[in-house]
Amino acid sequence: MSGAKRGHRANRHEQRASADLAAASRRSVEGLSGMGAGRRSRGETGKRVARLFLGFLLVAVFCCLVFFMAYRAELIGGRTIPNVVGSGTEQATSRLSDKGFNVGVNEVESTEQLTGRVISTNPPAGTRADKGSTVTIDVAKNPETAAASDAPVTAEESVTEAGE
Secondary structure (H helix, E strand, O other): OHHHHHHHHHHHHHHHHHHHHHHHHHHHHHHHHOOOOOOOOHHHHHHHHHHHHHHHHHHHHHHHHHHHHHHHOOOOOOEEOOOOOOOEHHHHHHHHHHOOOEEEEEEEEOOOOOOOEEEEEEOOOOOEEOOOOEEEEEEEEOOOOOOOOOOOEEHHHHHHHHHO
16 A cells, blocks of 8 residues: 555646646746736735826827917817908908908998098907908998999909009
8 A cells, every 4th residue: 555655646746747837837927927826916006007197198288289279270160350440441451351251352441440440350350260251341331432232353353443
């Protein structure tokens, strides 16, 4: 019986050695591949989540800053219509054209503003409109002058009428 016990112990010893060898092999492969590192502690997981959240937050803030700066530089969101009320027709047309707007001129009878001066704009000054959109300026004329047509006059027509 003692021989059977010895054989059993030797067999267990071989099994244990084989298991240790397999575990060492597994650890070396896991170390090289980075896979199977096992469970992380809660502290490590919390720190990892905090770093990821902070990274996403920084990216979001950066994107918001880029959007804000592009909006302020009028690269997106249209262009701001300048205040041309009180300016002459030619000066107002020039300022609006320089901003990229098409200009329509509408003559309106007015006793409050000098003839040839801008009374208002449509859309109003300070609002944003797409480049190439039409901004209509209302220009004062004396009530004694000939009746104006109801249709808005373009800037080119206004210039040709002034030259005649």
